[in-house]
Amino acid sequence: MKNSKISENIWNKALLPSIGTIEDAIRNLNESSLQIVLVVSADGVLRGTITDGDIRRGLLRGLDLKSPVSAIVKQDALVAPEQMTREQVLQIMRMNQIHQVPIVDEERRVVGLHLWHEKEVKVKRPNIMIIMAGGQGTRLGSYTESCPKPLLHVSGKPMLEHIIDRAKAEGFSRFFLSINYLGHMIEDYFQDGKAFGVCIEYLREKEPLGTAGSISLLNPRPDMPFIVTNGDVLTDIRYSELLNFHQKYQAVATMASRLHEYKHPFGVVNTNGMDILGFEEKPVIRSYVNAGVYAINPSALECLTTNTHCHMTTLFERLRQSGKRTVVYPTHEPWLDVGREEDFKDAQSLF
Numbered sequence: 001m002k003n004s005k006i007s008e009n010i011w012n013k014a015l016l017p018s019i020g021t022i023e024d025a026i027r028n029l030n031e032s033s034l035q036i037v038l039v040v041s042a043d044g045v046l047r048g049t050i051t052d053g054d055i056r057r058g059l060l061r062g063l064d065l066k067s068p069v070s071a072i073v074k075q076d077a078l079v080a081p082e083q084m085t086r087e088q089v090l091q092i093m094r095m096n097q098i099h100q101v102p103i104v105d106e107e108r109r110v111v112g113l114h115l116w117h118e119k120e121v122k123v124k125r126p127n128i129m130i131i132m133a134g135g136q137g138t139r140l141g142s143y144t145e146s147c148p149k150p151l152l153h154v155s156g157k158p159m160l161e162h163i164i165d166r167a168k169a170e171g172f173s174r175f176f177l178s179i180n181y182l183g184h185m186i187e188d189y190f191q192d193g194k195a196f197g198v199c200i201e202y203l204r205e206k207e208p209l210g211t212a213g214s215i216s217l218l219n220p221r222p223d224m225p226f227i228v229t230n231g232d233v234l235t236d237i238r239y240s241e242l243l244n245f246h247q248k249y250q251a252v253a254t255m256a257s258r259l260h261e262y263k264h265p266f267g268v269v270n271t272n273g274m275d276i277l278g279f280e281e282k283p284v285i286r287s288y289v290n291a292g293v294y295a296i297n298p299s300a301l302e303c304l305t306t307n308t309h310c311h312m313t314t315l316f317e318r319l320r321q322s323g324k325r326t327v328v329y330p331t332h333e334p335w336l337d338v339g340r341e342e343d344f345k346d347a348q349s350l351f
Contacts, residue, residue, distance in 0.1 A: 011113035014038045018047045022058060022072060023065035025050050026332045030236075034115065036100040039073050044109040046102055048073035052241075059259065059330035064286055079104045080114060089114045125171040125240060128222055130215055133160055133231035134180030134205050139340050148182040149338070150231035151189060154347045158189065159338060160231050164196060170240040172227070173198050178214035180205040211312040215296075216304040223298060228312070230292035234347055236333040237293055245329050246295035252324040253300050253316055256293040256331050261286050291331055300324070 013032035016024060018039050028037045029052060037050040050073055058072035080089045080101045089101055093114070103112035137149030144152070150160035164175060175193065179186050179202055193200030203217040215228060225246060227239050237256055246254040261284055268280040294312065303318040304310055316326050338347050 015040055020069045022067050025069050038102055038110050039069055040110055046104055046108050046110050048075040049077040055332055056330050127224055127226050128174045128176060129167050129172050129227040130176045131163055131229055131231045132178050132211055133186055134178050136181040140344060148185055151185060162234060167239050168198055175200045176203050178203040180208055210309045212315040213308055213310040216306045221298050221301055225295055225297050228294040228296055232338045233292040235335040237331050242329055243295050249327050251327040252297045253319050253326045254295040254329050256291040256329045257288040258291045258331055258335055260289045291335060
């Protein structure tokens with residue numbers, strides 16, 4: 001695998017002023033695609049670095065998008081002086097299993113960035129991926145009267161194909177599509193998956209089984225953790241990273257979640273009985289919501305009854321009550337649940 005020291009006009013995109021917020025860092029990661037943020041002072045001195053993992057750990061600690069980057073910046077990041085040879089830097093990368101090393105001058109000002117070549121070797125994933133594609137999509141009105149929602153076209157191809165293509169790019173090659181409403185149209189389009197360079201099998205629901213019930217139809221049961229995603233969720237979440245996170249924290253089930261912010265339209269009065277304790281002018285309420293993407297261990301299937309309706313949140317609750325570990329995977333990547341007509345229109349513009 002080749003390595004490269006990227007040109008200045010590219011690595012400059014990774015620079016972020018130290019007065020920035022976590023939201024700024026997320027935007028930087030998305031726009032630069034360098035998988036690292038270089039936090040610098042006003043005079044260009046490196047204050048530290050931020051990666052995707054630093055952001056997730058910060059969100060898990062209760063930070064929000066408006067929190068300062070100083071709360072998550074890694075101040076002791078490895079750096080390379082200008083005079084260090086490429087081979088020396090590569091050795092540091094291999095020893096520390098990192099893909100980015102900032103280049104600094106004698107005053108610790110950023111002058112470049114060493115980076116693994118962008119065309120990294122794709123890791124093959126033997127894990128299966130299940131896509132829930134059986135819903136009727138009634139909230140989409142006339143769009144789904146004669147077409148199942150996952151087959152609706154976004155940017156020239158079905159939403160379901162977008163999901164498969166993205167997972168395929170991360171090394172996934174075995175898919176199970178859970179189908180019910182107009183399921184024959186989905187089978188006719190994808191068939192066994194060979195035309196798309198993957199293997200596709202089907203979980204055929206005789207009646208709607210909910211977001212978790214259909215995975216009880218898996219036979220034989222998988223022998224390693226698997227990914228489940230709703231067929232109407234378009235996102236840049238990296239399924240392989242979700243799976244790695246799930247295994248790292250030894251969870252039985254992991255739920256990807258989104259930080260949702262709601263601004264209260266009125267001033268709020270805080271009370272204790274009839275006594276007023278204080279006021280909040282149109283406060284912002286922040287909470288995590290289900291993103292519709294999951295990593296699940298095979299043992300979780302023991303909490304399901306074959307061919308019986310069950311929602312995914314119900315499965316998570318059963319696991320939690322039985323003492324099994326369930327965790328949340330905070331996401332910041334672009335995400336859209338195409339459930340309503342306005343969402344479908346948004347998807348056209350976003351893609």
